[in-house]
Amino acid sequence: MFSKKITGPLLAISSSLLIGCATSQNPNDPYEHYNRGVFTFNMVLDHYVLRPVAVGYTYIPEPIRYAVSNFYNNLRDFVSLANDILQLDGTDAMQTTMRISINSTFGLLGLIDVSSSLGLPQYTNTFGNTMKTWGWQDSSYFLVPFLGPGTFRDQLGIIPDVYFNPLFWIIHDPWISYSIFAINLIDQRSQYLGQDNLLTQTLDPYATIRDVYLQRKGAYKYPSESQGSESESVDNLIDEENGTPTKTNTNSSLDNIIDEENAALATTPLALKASESAISSESPASVKVKTMPTISASQPIVESSTGAITKPVTDTESAV
Numbered sequence: 001m002f003s004k005k006i007t008g009p010l011l012a013i014s015s016s017l018l019i020g021c022a023t024s025q026n027p028n029d030p031y032e033h034y035n036r037g038v039f040t041f042n043m044v045l046d047h048y049v050l051r052p053v054a055v056g057y058t059y060i061p062e063p064i065r066y067a068v069s070n071f072y073n074n075l076r077d078f079v080s081l082a083n084d085i086l087q088l089d090g091t092d093a094m095q096t097t098m099r100i101s102i103n104s105t106f107g108l109l110g111l112i113d114v115s116s117s118l119g120l121p122q123y124t125n126t127f128g129n130t131m132k133t134w135g136w137q138d139s140s141y142f143l144v145p146f147l148g149p150g151t152f153r154d155q156l157g158i159i160p161d162v163y164f165n166p167l168f169w170i171i172h173d174p175w176i177s178y179s180i181f182a183i184n185l186i187d188q189r190s191q192y193l194g195q196d197n198l199l200t201q202t203l204d205p206y207a208t209i210r211d212v213y214l215q216r217k218g219a220y221k222y223p224s225e226s227q228g229s230e231s232e233s234v235d236n237l238i239d240e241e242n243g244t245p246t247k248t249n250t251n252s253s254l255d256n257i258i259d260e261e262n263a264a265l266a267t268t269p270l271a272l273k274a275s276e277s278a279i280s281s282e283s284p285a286s287v288k289v290k291t292m293p294t295i296s297a298s299q300p301i302v303e304s305s306t307g308a309i310t311k312p313v314t315d316t317e318s319a320v
Contacts, residue, residue, distance in 0.1 A: 027221045028214055029141045038143040039206045045146070046189075051196075054189040065187065067111040072184050073122055074103045074110025075165055080125040082164040087125075087133045095120055127164075128157030139219070141210055149213040 026032055057065070077100050084093035099115040099122065107114040116122065131153050132139075139153035147155065162168055171177055199205040214220040 029210060031140060031142055035141065035143045035210075036206055038145055039209075041145055042143070042147075043205075050186070050189050051193070054186050054193060057186050057190045058193070065190070068183065068187055069191075070103070070107070070113045071110045072187065073113065074100065074107070075167060076124060077103075077122065078166050079161045079164040080123065083125040083127055083130045083161075086127075086130045092123070092125065096125075126154065126157050127160040128154035131157060141214060149209055151217070151219065 029035060077096050081093060081096040081100065084096055099120050102115045102118065102120070103110045103113060106112075113122075128151070136153050139151035141149070142152035142155055143149065144155050147158070167177070167180060171180070199208065202208045211220060
């Protein structure tokens with residue numbers, strides 16, 4: 001019986017992987033072609049089945065819905081505790097054990113979240129995180145029908161997490177298990193109804209969900225500097241197709257202007273010295289030009305070699 005229960009999900013994921021062998025050039029999503037197909041299937045299922053049921057679920061009184069969520073969260077703590085132990089994380093294992101003990105007793109089998117009010121917030125730990133701790137660091141984004149976003153490592157980690165749930169060992173009727181899973185799924189979907197408008201406002205909902213998930217997990221691969229020219233060329237091609245003028249590299253043009261200004265400032269003292277030497281060599285009276293801070297620069301003062309100031313020189317008068 002144990003082998004039959006685990007073989008089904010393994011075969012489903014293995015067949016999904018074989019279907020999604022086509023790869024893409026996106027380093028964050030090598031199975032993008034397959035993933036987009038699964039995403040479309042999940043969105044259609046959500047639009048016509050899951051979301052309407054979740055909307056109807058919100059008409060149940062709020063205290064009852066809170067109790068249902070707390071009950072499933074208490075069961076979820078058992079999964080986190082098992083992974084804390086596998087990761088040899090003593091601190092988190094102690095905190096999760098205290099949460100389970102308090103909520104299962106004083107919280108009436110988890111219907112009331114007493115631990116959070118006592119300063120013991122819930123956090124989730126999965127077998128996907130356990131495999132990451134054991135060394136499986138890099139994993140590609142991979143979608144499975146009927147499930148949410150995740151990497152291949154995280155989707156594969158769902159199978160051991162099912163066995164860490166105590167209901168798996170208590171309830172042996174498959175229909176009851178499916179019903180409990182369906183109620184949990186509806187309860188979780190009802191908590192995200194307010195975020196549906198965010199997806200309708202994005203140009204690519206699939207890419208938005210994927211990037212947000214990978215960034216939250218710290219697995220998003222940012223493009224390197226060497227890929228900057230490639231992205232700029234793609235933007236230029238898109239602009240040409242749309243009929244908009246091609247964007248120029250403003251950074252390089254600004255750098256060129258700054259370099260020209262610096263070069264002009266560097267050559268200015270040399271030009272002044274050259275003009276002074278030319279005037280002194282042509283004038284027998286050794287007349288030199290000197291600017292005063294109190295007089296405009298367009299009216300220099302002529303000073304003779306004896307040091308006596310004669311008069312201001314206008315634009316029409318000669319300096320000699």
